[in-house]
Amino acid sequence: MATNPMYQFQVHRIGPEIKIAGFDLSFTNASLFMLLSATAICVTLFLGTKEKNIIPDKLQLISEMFYNFIAKMINDTAGSKAKPYFPFIFSLFMFVLFCNMLGMIPYSFTVTSHIIVTLLMAIFIFIAVTIIGFLKHGFGYLKLFVPSGVPIVLLPLITVIEIISYLSRPVSLSVRLFANMMAGHTMLKVFGGFVISLGMLGGWLPLGFSVALTGLEILVAFLQAYVFAILTCIYLNDALNLHH
């Protein structure tokens, strides 16, 4: 059972079954790890910002680094108009990052390796960005689908293509995170299985691979959180500063 590389992705209930209006709302290991990462973020940032020293300690340094990193990223990609959305993007980045990183601990559960989690976040971003776009520009936001300088004959075709390209945003955003996390964790488990099945004689090579892959996975965990956040910024930029 545990040697199955996909076993790690199974969601199972912890504690009693809770059913409200026909929906299964039981507390699962997925909920547990979401809660854990949210708590970890709160604790890190709370302890990090409690004492404001000139010479920061490690936690303060980390908190300030995260803050600066996201603030700079938003400023670079979406401009100063995107400042009001900093709290949202910061929480998004921290949540994805901590979920990814907690997933790297052996025997833990990676929340972001489930498409339902990432798709929900992506659809939320997609709808929010669309609403922001319409609020800021009214029906002028539809100009996003009509690039300038296109011959009138091609316009209907181009518009349909642009709409498909717009609709593909949440899909690419969510699939990227989910696929990267799931593929990485499956691969780690498969190589781990090789170590056991090849034993003392041949197990050293896959063990080396496992170590290297763990390093790569930590990089990917950070990178995917970064990409998720920066793409949100880029979409926000499209909605705030309409230019074509």
Add this chain to the structure above:
Amino acid sequence: MADFKDFKTRLKIAKEKLKKHSNNLNNKENSSFMGSAFKLGTELVAAVAVGTIIGFILDNWFDTKPWLMIFFFFLGSVAGILNVIKVAKRMQEKD
């Protein structure tokens, strides 16, 4: 107060060290390029998938199986390539 002065000189030294390293720090941007590289693949696939799904739904509405799905598959592919070009252009602008 002596402590503070000590801190100032240490800050100065640290800043100078940072300046020396700033050339090496450019390597940091490689990670964001790697992120862009990850981005390109899914961008292409997602648009094709979305196009095909739209075609499938429209087919069910208008009872024109499988023509609209085929048509929208190609439109989706075009949209995917367009997405990749957009991302690549954005990457070039950064340089």
